[in-house]
Amino acid sequence: xxxxxxxxxxxxxxxxxxxxxxxxxxxxxxxxxxxxxxxxxxxxxxxxxxxxxxxxxxxxxxxxxxxxxxxxxxxxxxxxxxxxxxxxxxxxxxxxxxxxxxxxxxxxxxxxxxxxxxxxxxxxxxxxxxxxxxxxxxxxxxxxxxxxxxxxxxxxxxxxxxxxxxxxxxxxxxxxxxxxxxxxxxxxxxxxxxxxxxxxxxxxxxxxxxxxxxxxxxxxxxxxxxxxxxxxxxxxxxxxxxxxxxxxxxxxxxxxxxxxxxxxxxxxxxxxxxxxxxxxxxxxxxxxxxxxxxxxxxxxxxxxxxxxxxxxxxxxxxxxxxxxxxxxxxxxxxxxxxxxxxxxxxxxxxxxxxxxxxxxxxxxxxxxxxxxxxxxxxxxxxxxxxxxxxxxxxxxxxxxxxxxxxxxxxxxxxxxxxxxxxxxxxxxxxxxxxxxxxxxxxxxxxxxxxxxxxxxxxxxxxxxxxxxxxx
Amino acid sequence: xxxxxxxxxxxxxxxxxxxxxxxxxxxxxxxxxxxxxxxxxxxxxxxxxxxxxxxxxxxxxxxxxxxxxxxxxxxxxxxxxxxxxxxxxxxxxxxxxxxxxxxxxxxxxxxxxxxxxxxxxxxxxxxxxxxxxxxxxxxxxxxxxxxxxxxxxxxxxxxxxxxxxxxxxxxxxxxxxxxxxxxxxxxxxxxxxxxxxxxxxxxxxxxxxxxxxxxxxxxxxxxxxxxxxxxxxxxxxxxxxxxxx
Numbered sequence: 001x002x003x004x005x006x007x008x009x010x011x012x013x014x015x016x017x018x019x020x021x022x023x024x025x026x027x028x029x030x031x032x033x034x035x036x037x038x039x040x041x042x043x044x045x046x047x048x049x050x051x052x053x054x055x056x057x058x059x060x061x062x063x064x065x066x067x068x069x070x071x072x073x074x075x076x077x078x079x080x081x082x083x084x085x086x087x088x089x090x091x092x093x094x095x096x097x098x099x100x101x102x103x104x105x106x107x108x109x110x111x112x113x114x115x116x117x118x119x120x121x122x123x124x125x126x127x128x129x130x131x132x133x134x135x136x137x138x139x140x141x142x143x144x145x146x147x148x149x150x151x152x153x154x155x156x157x158x159x160x161x162x163x164x165x166x167x168x169x170x171x172x173x174x175x176x177x178x179x180x181x182x183x184x185x186x187x188x189x190x191x192x193x194x195x196x197x198x199x200x201x202x203x204x205x206x207x208x209x210x211x212x213x214x215x216x217x218x219x220x221x222x223x224x225x226x227x228x229x230x231x232x233x234x235x236x237x238x239x240x241x242x243x244x245x246x247x248x249x250x251x252x253x254x255x256x257x258x259x260x261x262x263x264x265x266x267x268x269x270x271x272x273x274x275x276x277x278x279x280x281x282x283x284x285x286x287x288x289x290x291x292x293x294x295x296x297x298x299x300x301x302x303x304x305x306x307x308x309x310x311x312x313x314x315x316x317x318x319x320x321x322x323x324x325x326x327x328x329x330x331x332x333x334x335x336x337x338x339x340x341x342x343x344x345x346x347x348x349x350x351x352x353x354x355x356x357x358x359x360x361x362x363x364x365x366x367x368x369x370x371x372x373x374x375x376x377x378x379x380x381x382x383x384x385x386x387x388x389x390x391x392x393x394x395x396x397x398x399x400x401x402x403x404x405x406x407x408x409x410x411x412x413x414x415x416x417x418x419x420x421x422x423x424x425x426x427x428x429x430x431x432x433x434x435x436x437x438x439x440x441x442x443x444x445x446x447x448x449x450x451x452x453x454x455x456x457x458x459x460x461x462x463x464x465x466x467x468x469x470x471x
Numbered sequence: 472x473x474x475x476x477x478x479x480x481x482x483x484x485x486x487x488x489x490x491x492x493x494x495x496x497x498x499x500x501x502x503x504x505x506x507x508x509x510x511x512x513x514x515x516x517x518x519x520x521x522x523x524x525x526x527x528x529x530x531x532x533x534x535x536x537x538x539x540x541x542x543x544x545x546x547x548x549x550x551x552x553x554x555x556x557x558x559x560x561x562x563x564x565x566x567x568x569x570x571x572x573x574x575x576x577x578x579x580x581x582x583x584x585x586x587x588x589x590x591x592x593x594x595x596x597x598x599x600x601x602x603x604x605x606x607x608x609x610x611x612x613x614x615x616x617x618x619x620x621x622x623x624x625x626x627x628x629x630x631x632x633x634x635x636x637x638x639x640x641x642x643x644x645x646x647x648x649x650x651x652x653x654x655x656x657x658x659x660x661x662x663x664x665x666x667x668x669x670x671x672x673x674x675x676x677x678x679x680x681x682x683x684x685x686x687x688x689x690x691x692x693x694x695x696x697x698x699x700x701x702x703x704x705x706x707x708x709x710x711x712x713x714x715x716x
Contacts, residue, residue, distance in 0.1 A: 019655040028659075329642045333659045369653065371646025371660070372519060374613035388560070394521030407517060411525035414480065414512040415532065424484050444654025449661070449689030452485050459483040459490035463506050469494050 004302035004355045005094040007122045007342035008153060013365035017338035018330075027163050031332055034162045038326045041275025042379070049271065058264045060383040063317035066257055067307060073222040073255045074298065080225025084287020086294040091249075093301050098129035100297050101214065101247055105135050108245050110212045116229060116236040117141035118216025119157060119320055120249045120299055122342040126214070137214065138180070138206050140235040142199050149176040155336025155344060158273050158322040163335055166190040173198055181206055203235060213239040217250045218319065219265060220296075223258045226286045227296070230269060230279045240283050247295045252303055253316040265319065268381040272321035302355035311392040315350050317382040322347075324376035324386060330369055339366065346376035350389040358397055367393035402441060417460075424458035431456065475540040476504040477533070477579075479550045479681075480512035482702075486681045492708035493546045493582060499708075500590055504544060509536040515553040518561070520648045527561050527568075534558065534571040542589060543579045546704050548611025548679040551581040556614060581611065581679060582704055583620040593623050598711045600630030604673035605703075606664070606687070608680040609642050621679055621703055628706060634671045638663070645686035661690045668698060676700045 011017060021027055046052050066073055078088045091097035105113055113130070115121065115137050127137040127148075139148045146161040147154050150172040154160030161169070170190040177184040182202045188194060215236065219228040227248055229236050240246060256262065270279040288294035307313050325331045325345030336344035340362045341352040349366045358364045367390045370376075376386040399407075413419045431454035437446045445451070457465070465471075474497070478490040497504050514529030533554070537543050545551040555576055562572040586592055605625060611617040625633050644650065644660025664687055668676050676691070678684050681702050688700035 015653050015655065018653065022655050022659050329644065329660050330653070330656055333656050365652075367521075368649065369656075371609070371642050371644055371649045371653075371657070373609035373642035373646070375609075375640075375642070378613055391519055391521070391557075394519070395523040397521055399521060403520075407520065407522050407525060411517060411522070411528065414514075414529055417509050417511050420480070420484075420511050427484070441651055444651045444657075445689070447654065448658040448693060449686065450692040451689065452685050455485065455487050457487065459478050459487035460506075460508075462487055462491060463494075468504075468506060469491065469498070 004357070005123075005125060006352060006356055007125050008340060011340040011362055013361045014334070014338055014340075014369045015365060017340065017362075018334035018369070021335040021338050022333060024335075026165070027335055028333065030163055030165050031335055034159065035326045035332045038159075038275055042272060042323055042326065045271045045275055045277055049267070055264060055267055056381055056383055059268045059319075059381055060317065062256065062261050062264060063382050064314075066255060067253065067313065067316055070252065070255065070307065073257055074252060076222040077220055077225060077255050078298075080222065081287060081294075081296050082225075084225045086225065086287040086296055089295060089297045091297050091299050091301070094124035097124050097249060097297055097299050097301070098126055101126060101249065102130055102133040102135065104245070104247055104295050105130065105212055106133065108212055110210075110245075111135050112210050113137050113212040113214050114206055114210045114239050114243065115139050115144070116213065116215035116239045117144050117160075117231065118214070118249065119342060120216045120251050121214060122154060124249070124299065124301060126249065138210070140203050140206065140239055141231070142196070142233055142235075145199060145203070146172055149173065149180060151176075153337055154342060156322060156325055157320050157343065157345070157347075158325075163337070166192060166195060169195055177202055207235075207238040207242055211243050212245045212247070213243040215239060215246065215248045217248050217254055218269065219262065220250050220255045221257075221259050221262070222255050224286055226259065226284050228262065229283045230266075231281045231283070232274060232279055234281050237281050237283050240285060241289075244291065245293045245295070246288075247297065249297045249299055251299050251301070253318075269319055269321055272319075272323040272379070272381040306351075306354045309354065312350065312354050312389050314384050315347065315354060315389060317384055318347050318351065319382060321381055323379040323381065327375045327379050328370075329373060329375070330371065334369070339369070346370060346386045347384070350384075350386055350393065353393055358393075364397050367397060421458070421460055424460065427454050428456050428458065428461075430454075472502070472541045473539075474502055474504045475537055475543045476506050477510055477513070477537060477543050477545045477550070477554075478506065479545065479547045481682050481685075482546060485685070486702065489546055489681055489702040489704050492702070492704040493544065496595060496704060496708040497544070500586075500592060500595065502590070505540070507536040507540075513550045513553045515550060515557070516647050518553065518557055523561070526557075530558050530561050530572075531568055534568070534575045537579075538571050538574050541578065542585060543575060544582055544585045545579060546582045546679070546702065547681065548581050548608050548615055548617060549682060551579055551584075552610040552614030554579045581615055581617060583617055583624055583679060584615070586624060586707075587620045594627035595624065595707050597628040597707045597709055598630050599628050599706045599709045601675050602632045602634060602673045603675045603677055603706065604634050604636045604668060604671045605639070606636055606643065606668075606676060606678045606683065607639055608678050608683045611679045612640060617679065624707060625677075625703070629711075631706070634673050636671055637667045639667075643683050643687050645683045647682070650686060657686075658690075661686060665690050665694065665696070669696060674698060675706075677703045677706055679703050
C-alpha cells in the first residue's frame with residue numbers, strides 16, 4: 001500500500017519538534033496572543049447562541065448520517081453536478097488528484113492559476129505538483145500569501161500564518177512580493193491597514209489576468225450539486241467568478257445531503273472558526289456558469305480507510321473550523337509545524353496518523369501530543385471525541401521497549417494488592433534514598449519539578465495499623 | 472448505606488494524608504467508609520498510555536473489589552472519570568465484566584459529588600484560616616463535570632479566604648505519562664499555571680486531584696515559591712481542634 005501524502009513528509013517525532021518551537025520566544029508570544037484572542041471571540045459568540053448544544057448535536061447527527069451513507073450521497077452529488085453542466089473526477093490519492101488537476105490546467109493552455117484557500121489542495125501538495133508541470137499557483141488568501149511569499153509552511157488550518165506577527169509580515173512583503181508580481185510599496189509600514197492594502201493591490205492584478213482558478217469547498221450539497229465556500233476576504237469570490245475555468249478539489253467527506261443542512265453548518269462554522277456570527281463572504285455555485293467550465297475533483301486520499309474504523313471515523317465529521325487548535329494548550333505552545341502535517345493541533349493528532357498510518361516515528365508520536373485535557377472535545381462543533389480517538393490510537397501504536405518493560409512491571413505490581421503493599425513498605429523504608437534527579441526517560445520530570453516526598457507509611461498500612469483510624 | 476473508599480494508587484502510595492482526611496471527614500459526617508483491601512489502581516495510566524490489556528485487567532480487579540457497595544467515594548476527579556467514562560468502553564456491551572461495570576459506575580462518586588449530592592451537605596464544619604485558590608483539574612471539570620461543587624464547599628469553610636485562579640480551566644500539563652513523553656511542553660504548560668497561581672497571592676493551592684497537584688507542586692517546590700499544594704479533602708477535614716493529619 002502506498003503511504004498517503006499529507007502536504008509534507010514526516011519529520012522528527014513531535015516532542016523534538018515541539019522542544020525546538022518552545023525555545024522560540026517570538027513564536028510562543030505570537031501564538032499565545034493569537035489563540036487567546038480567537039478563543040475569547042469564539043466563546044462569546046457561542047455563548048450568545050440560544051441553543052448551541054442543540055446545533056452541535058444536529059451537526060454531529062447530519063455528518064454521522066452522511067458518512068454512514070456516503071456511497072449513496074457521493075453518487076447523487078456526481079449526478080447533480082453533471083446535470084448542472086459540471087464535470088466530476090474521482091481521485092483515489094494525492095498523486096491521482098494532482099495528475100487530474102495538472103491535466104485540466106494544461107488543457108486550457110494556461111500556465112498560471114489563482115487559488116482560494118483550501119486544505120484539500122494543501123494536503124495533496126498541489127502547488128508543488130503543478131510546478132513540476134510548469135504551472136505556477138498563486139495563493140490569494142492573505143495568510144496563504146504570507147506563507148507562500150515567505151517560502152514557509154502553514155501552521156494553522158484557518159490562520160496559516162498565525163506564527164507570524166505584523167513586523168515579520170512587513171519584512172516578507174517588502175522582500176518577496178516583487179518576485180511574485182506587483183511589488184510592495186517602498187514606504188510599507190507594519191500598520192495592518194497598510195499591509196492589507198499592499199496585499200490587495202498585489203492580488204488585484206493577479207485576479208484580473210488569470211484564467212484558471214482552483215478552490216476547495218466547505219460543503220458540497222448532494223441534492224443540488226452546489227458547492228459552498230465560506231471566506232472572509234473576498235479573494236475567494238474573485239477566484240470563483242472571474243476565471244474561465246474553475247477546478248474544485250473536495251474531500252469526499254465534505255458532502256451534505258440537502259440544501260437545508262446548511263442551516264446548521266452556516267451557524268456552526270463561522271462561530272467556531274473565526275468567532276463571527278457570520279463570515280463576510282459565502283459563495284455558492286451549482287455546476288458551470290455561462291461561459292465557464294467547472295470541474296469537481298472528489299478526493300479520497302485515505303478517507304475510506306478512516307471510514308472503516310469504528311472509533312476513528314468520527315474524525316471525518318471535521319469541518320476544519322480550528323476551534324480545537326485555538327483552545328489546545330499543547331498547540332498553543334508547540335505551534336503547528338511541530339505536527340509535521342497540514343493538519344496540526346488536536347484534529348491533526350487524530351487525522352494524520354489515521355490517514356498516513358503510524359509507520360513513521362512522527363506519526364506514532366502524534367497521538368501522544370495531548371494531555372487529554374478534553375478542551376478540544378468541548379469546543380468541537382460536531383462533537384468529535386478527540387481524547388477517545390487519541391487513546392484508541394495509542395492502544396494501537398508500537399511502544400518503545402523501556403516503556404513496555406516499565407508498564408509491564410507496574411501492571412504486575414498493581415495486579416495484586418499484596419505486591420503493591422510490599423513495594424510501598426520497601427519504598428517507605430528507603431525514603432531517605434529517594435534521588436532528587438531521576439535517570440533516563442524519567443528525567444523529564446525532575447528536570448523542572450521536584451518529586452513528592454515518600455511518606456513513612458502508605459494509606460493501606462495506616463488503615464491496617466489503626467483499623468481505619470478507629471484505634 | 473455501605474460506602475467504599477476507592478483511595479486510588481497515587482493517594483495510597485504517595486499521599487496517605489488525603490485518604491486519612493477522607494475517612495475522618497466522612498466519619499465526622501456520620502459515614503463509616505470501608506476500605507476494600509483488594510483495590511489497587513483504576514488502570515488509567517495504562518489505558519491512557521495505550522496499554523489496553525493491562526488496563527482491562529486492572530479495571531476488572533477494581534470493579535470486583537468495589538461491587539456490592541451502595542456508594543464508592545473517590546478522592547480524585549481523574550480516577551472517578553476513568554471509572555465512569557472509560558470502564559464502560561473497556562467492558563463492552565455484555566458479559567460478567569460489563570455487568571459489574573454497569574453496577575459500579577452509577578454508584579461511583581468523586582468526593583465533592585458524594586458530599587453535595589448524596590449527603591446533601593455544603594458546610595462540612597471545617598476551619599482553615601488560609602488564603603486558598605482552587606484549580607479545577609481537567610477531568611473533574613470536563614470529564615465528570617464537578618461544576619461549582621468544590622467551590623461551594625470551600626466557601627463554607629470558616630477562616631478560609633478563597634481567591635479566584637486566572638485561566639483556571641486550562642490544563643496544568645500533567646496528563647499522566649504526557650509529563651514524561653512530552654516533558655518540555657508539559658513543563659511549559661506547568662510554568663504558565665504556576666505563574667497564574669503565584670499571581671493570586673494565595674498561600675495554598677488546592678484541587679480534587681493529587682496527581683495534578685504533585686505536578687504543579689513539584690514546580691512550585693523547585694522554584695522555592697513558598698506556596699504549598701493540598702488536596703481539597705484535607706482542607707475540608709481540618710477543624711479548629713484538629714488539622715487534617
